[in-house]
Amino acid sequence: MAATLKDVALAAGVSIKTVSNVINDYEHIRADTKQRVMDAIADLGYSPNLSARSLRSGRTGVIGLAVPELSLSYFAELADSTIKAAERRGLKVLIEQTGGDRSRELEILSSPRLQMTDGLLFSPLGMSNEDADHLNVNFPLVLLGERIFGGPTDHVTMSNVDSARAATEHLISRGRRRIAVVGGHEGEVIGSAGLRLRGYRQALDAAGIPFDPDLVAYTTLWHRANGATSMRELLASGVGFDALFGMNDTLALGAMRVLQEAGLRIPDDVAVIGFDDLDEGRYSLPTLSTIDPGRDEIADTAVRVLQERISGRVGGVPPREFEARFQVIERESSALARSH
Amino acid sequence: MAATLKDVALAAGVSIKTVSNVINDYEHIRADTKQRVMDAIADLGYSPNLSARSLRSGRTGVIGLAVPELSLSYFAELADSTIKAAERRGLKVLIEQTGGDRSRELEILSSPRLQMTDGLLFSPLGMSNEDADHLNVNFPLVLLGERIFGGPTDHVTMSNVDSARAATEHLISRGRRRIAVVGGHEGEVIGSAGLRLRGYRQALDAAGIPFDPDLVAYTTLWHRANGATSMRELLASGVGFDALFGMNDTLALGAMRVLQEAGLRIPDDVAVIGFDDLDEGRYSLPTLSTIDPGRDEIADTAVRVLQERISGRVGGVPPREFEARFQVIERESSALARSH
């Protein structure tokens, strides 16, 4: 059906290797030979068989991206950035959804199913630091996210502690002292929740505000529903607060919804800041202050680093850690209150 | 480095073909031979080289999904559903972003870059019905979306006209007669915007409500920003309305935001319904009534149909058209007003 090197070679009256050389821009080819080959390629509508090329070269030009779920906006936007970054480097992206499930994550690390890729960008959610050993795999792997630190692979992450601290400081600078949190993970030390909580506490400490555990609402997932539920619990508990730090925008939006149902004004009664800079927060009512975690930079760095590892250019280099730059984005939900 | 059939064969003391047969569940293998081979496979940590398998079999087990952008929630959720549907059928998904750009879309149809896939699920945005010829490609292709009808390929679509009609009828059933629309595409006949507008007009006609062109706001993109801008224009124009049909949820949410800024109550002053059933609409304030377009059904059908074409089981069958079932989902934004 499809034309092969052989067909082109026959049509152009040269050997298949010469056709191959033309395709791969080999230097020493006579101009007229090259032209004849190119014409034959065009005539026959030839395009290389990538499976054969992969088999021969050991490279597929495809990288894997394993994320919990694309229906979580953060990961959809991360996938978007990653695909664009990969494209700039001539790579395709094959997406794998783990559902944030630890056993599925481990399976992906050991499974032969991703043999079709040259390497993997891996954003675990269910795994924890004790699982770091499982990252010792025999294919190029770059770790994303905040579940595991000090593992055996390159790691690209956001500045969770610093940016959460900046978010909290932003609320404090608005005169708030009772700052509630939604999205905590009970007992977690590292992981997005643990790290962001640490940044939160650093900011409180620096401002001389005592930490009140009752202000922290714990939840397993970070969906809108969890933000809403947590906020209902906080309100029901009767603990007073004048600000809210949502561990991500989705949680914050779910919580805002409940706050407003309860008749509280934002930011007058409760100032709110989220985390992730989702497009959604630009059009919520009120618009949502947030942390821009540097998603494009993360994706670009991750793809670059993975490509370095694939090419073997950085063979002996020990695991590296990269932190993206963040930014506090102030919108209406934490604007200076009009009157006080 | 990695073990091959040859290594396993050597270790198990059989021919490579026997190992291959074990892997492919060939019937006639003695139990003890099979066991020995399986042990050797486990020992060596063997896993098949998929490039070689693809080269030999002509199948990669990967399908392409070309969508405008994953940062648009609808396509993120579609990708999610598609990946899950593909997984149920043992397929992987390689995602391509077109940005909704016609020339990029055409390029993807002719490019050799997707040779690594067995077929393509294609959701164009920039192409129009005149481009239908370009869908005549020599690889399995299933068309998604509403840009092209009657093309040369299988087509999976939502019931745009009927569901938009149902959405409009829903607003009419709430006693509304001046129903604004955001998201129209000037002069478009087919395409999501054209079809949904047709459904809208059908509902008006059936109810004996005259069509007022001033109630339709046109926009190129369907982002939040466009919904907001369109709503500002509608309000500035002074045209009166008591309901809003957003061509998708994102537009509707952007528009709601502006309505509320303007001091209008939803649904009391303006009842709103969107389209797509994004998770976001469940936690907006107010929650957003919408159309569930049957995304899972679309993804599942599309993958099934593509697989049928890939396998050649339906060789001679002419292009088929599939319409997913939809559902009106009523939430607060179009609830019966409390008092009137």
Add this chain to the structure above:
DNA sequence: CGCCTATCCTACAACGTTGTAGAATCACCA
């Protein structure tokens, strides 16, 4: 006992590409 079929296994070729080795031609210089 001889024939036939079913079972179990093997050797070989092929998928389409690229790396290696080397042949053929030419230009240049001593």
Add this chain to the structure above:
DNA sequence: TGGTGATTCTACAACGTTGTAGGATAGGCG
């Protein structure tokens, strides 16, 4: 004139898998 090196091209093998053809053994039947 012959040697040297650059240029241009070719033949062959190999990547790891599966399809084809067929060999060897065992069991059933006349």
